[in-house]
Structures are given as C-alpha cells and as structure tokens.
Amino acid sequence: MKGWLFQHIKVMQFTLRRLRTTPVASLLNIVVIGIALSLPTGGYILLQNVQQLSRQLVGTPQISVFLSMNASQDEIAAIGKQLQQHPVVARIEFVPREQALQQLQKSTGLSDVVGGLSQNPLPHAYIVYPKTSDAREQEKLRDELRTWPRLEHVQLDSEWARKLDALLKFGRLAVLILAALLSFALIAITFNTIRLQILTQRDEIEVAKLIGASNGFIRRPFLYFGLVQGLLGGAAAWLIIAISLALLNISLADMAQLYASNFSLHHLSIGDSLTLLVFSAYLGWLGALLSVAQHLWQIEPR
Template structure:
C-alpha cells in the first residue's frame, strides 16, 4: 500500500470518527446545512417545474376568438372568410358551440354538471394559428380582431405564458442570489465547526507539526470532515425537498382530478441531485480549508 493511500484512508477514518463521536453537534450542523441548501435548491426545483409547464404553451402563437352568444351561423361564416383572407393567419379551426359542449362533457369528468344545464353556455369559437410569433404583431392582430362584428373576446393564449416566463427569469435571479448568500453562510458554518475542532485539538496539531507532520497531513482530516458534513447536508436538503414534493403532490392530486392536467411536481433530476451533493461537499471543503489554513498560518514559525 502506498503512503498516499495510507494517509488518505487515515484521514478519512479520523474524520468519520470525529463525526460519529459528536453525534448531536454533527446532526445539528447537518440539519442547518440541509435547511439552508433546501431553500435555493427547492426554489430551483419549483422553477424547473413551472418552466416545463409554461414551455408547452408559450411556443405556439395561438389566439382564441370567441363570438358573441347571439351570433348566427352566417355571422360566424363571415368571420371565417375574413380569417381565410387575412395575411397574418396561418390556419384556423372553427369550434361550434355544440361540439365545444360535447368536448367538455367527455374530457373533464364534468358530464353531470354539463348535463344539468338548461342551455349551452358556450359561444362559437375560432382557434387561430398566426404566422408570426413576434409578441407585438400578435398583440396588434388581437386588437384588430377584437373590433370585428360579433367578436366578443379575443385572447392571446401565449400572453400569460410569456408573462410567466418573465416572472420565472426573475425567480431564477432570486434563487441565484439566495444560493450565493446561503453558500456563504454554509462556508461560515463549516469554518466555525472546524475552528472549534482545531481548538480542542491544538496539542495534537502542535505535536504533530513538531514531529514532522506536513500541513497537508494536518489539513486532510479536517477537509474530509468538512466535505463529508457538506455531502450529508446536501443529502438532508434533498430529503427535505423530497418530503416537500410528496406533501405538495398529495394536495395537487385533487386539483389534477378536477382540472385534468398533469400537475405533479418532479424532484430534481439525477444530474441536478449530483450537482447539489457536489456543490455542498465543495462548500464544506472550502470552509474547512479556510479554517485550517487560517490556523496553520498562525502557528507557523516566524
């Protein structure tokens, strides 16, 4: 066995022993790290879910044109021919009120409710695909159609998705800032944990230095400790998020039944989970390194 391997296994064993010998303070530190990490990581997870949700919608330049309830078939046909000639319209589909009602009956498990209605509350509608995807062009198209006779309401389906997108990028910035601040806090937590360890092991460090230990030898067990604690904190954060998604999904399941859309939250992907663990290990390592470097510098012979 090489000296390198022996040194590292020695340091790892020492770090694990120290972690296990102080179970209460280790658990507390890990919990603090887990909670602190779960905030930005959980935020990231939520953003990712919203992102996929809005991504399905925001891409398509779709408008819905609802006619007034009292519009006749002829009036609907007139709008249809207008749409056919319009240069900005790529394609359109007429949805008569009867088939819309039919669709509602089949699709959403609301057959009882719909069946109990005295008359059809739905208007005739056109679903229009525009040629352009430029928001301004779509908006002016919407305004133009709104002025057509018997056009009750024209809605730009992608508008709210775009607004959501804008909000999401704002959210990403917020999550990044939160991550940066809490990372700093985590480094500080590890720094202090290691500083306390160093203080209780002052004699050992001094003697080791005097009988020929390199700085690397002194540093290694503390670095392992920091990294292990970091990974444990990352795992704690992952579990907190897992618990959160589980609880939220339980509540969302009811909504999903009502509205028939897939509303399940997805946990972090395996790549993101790995990144989370690596990142938290790195933070622990960094905190430990700073702490030991600071101490070793203080005891260096001048």
C-alpha cells in the same frame, strides 16, 4: 502512488471516525446545513414544477380571432381563406357562434344563465394555430391580424404564460439570492466547526509540526472533514426535499382529483441532485480551507 492513496484513505477513515465520536454535534451540523440548502433548492424545484406545468397547459399556443357581429357569411369565408393562406398559420378551425354557446353551456355549468339569454351574445370565431413556437413570432402574427378589418378581437392565448414566465424569472432571482446567502451561512458553519476542531487539537498539531509535518499534511484531515460534512449536509437537504415533496404530493393528489388533473411535483433530476451534492461538498471544503488558513498558522511550537 500507492502510499499516497493509502494516506488519503487513512485520512478519510480518520475523518469518518471523528464524525462518529461526536454524533450529536455532527448530526446537528449536518441537519443545519441540510435545512439551509433545502430552502433555495426547494424554491428551485417549485419554480421548475410551475414552469413545467405552464408548458403543459399552453401546449401549442393558439390565437383566438373573434369576428365582428355584423360580418356577413361571405366576409367570414373570405377571412377564413385569407387566414389559411397566411405563411405563418399551420391550420385554422372555425367555431360558429351556436357551437360556442353550446360549449359555454356545457363546460361552465352556467346553463341556467345562458338559457335565460334572449339572444346569443357570442360572435363567430376562428382558432388559429401558428406554425412557429417562438413567442415573438406569434405576437407579430397577432398584431398583424389586429389590423385586419371585420375582426372584433384577437387574442394570443399564451399571453398569460408569458406573464407567468416573467414572474418565474423574478422567482428565480429571489431563489438565487437566497442560495447565495445560505451558501455563505454554510461556509460560516464549516468555518466555525473547523475552528473548534483546530483549537481542541492544538497539541496534536503542535507535535505534528515538531516532528516535521508539512502544512499540507496538517491541513488535510480538516479539509476532508469540511468536504464530508458538506456532502452529508447536501444529502440531508436532498432527503428533506424528498420527504417534503412526498407529503405535498399526497395532498396534491386529492386536490388534483377535484381538478381532474394528474399533476404532481417532481423531485430533482439526477443531474441537479449531483450538482447539489458537489456544490455543498465544495462549500464545506471552502469553509474548512478558509478556517485552516485563518487559524493553523497561529499554532506554532514554542
């Protein structure tokens, strides 16, 4: 067991030394892998951030119920009571048309336009907070309310979020395809690097085979190399993304001030970061394995 461990440590040291002996080539390889991985990972992070933002904005979804202009006070009160008693409704809020107009005047800077109106064009409205956070339940409630009399318009405010979700789903698929393609590129890069290494180490491999090295022994340093190169590539991708996010956040901070929000892009979670590293290391290992399987058997001592 100790001997086995020692052997692996020895191979690991050997691998790191080999990376160091060709610093430029190694660095270029790692950077290329890093860039290839950072594209889909960056896309993933953007989607993640957009999704988080949309959740923040939606908060608890609400249904705006606009009443008909010709509804009488009694009818309005009756509708309020009915809404309050509905099993899916948590609470309601009444917005009189005068208040709505004032709000419009204050919030949009259209006071001139609004002030110029001869009469208030806005209806009375109820804001309904559903008990359920399930989008389908909310839609069911909306559709039910639409059948009620004396209601002009019923609008579920989270509808745009649903549309965004669909868009995000599309985005995720695009990122997935990109990830698959670039993973393949990573495997190809490692495959080629290892192929070159095998060719330059022909003599050593041949001698090792002559003095009784098993295929496992000969393969091991190449597999380690692929693994380490993939791992470092993954780390490079992580760094590239970290730096890009830091730069983006600086300019976002300016923008966010204008919009009076404190939105900033979040980096990968620890779990996602680990997944990235493990995945890139695995791809490197796989590329090395394929290359070794393809090229090593061609070198037989004669």
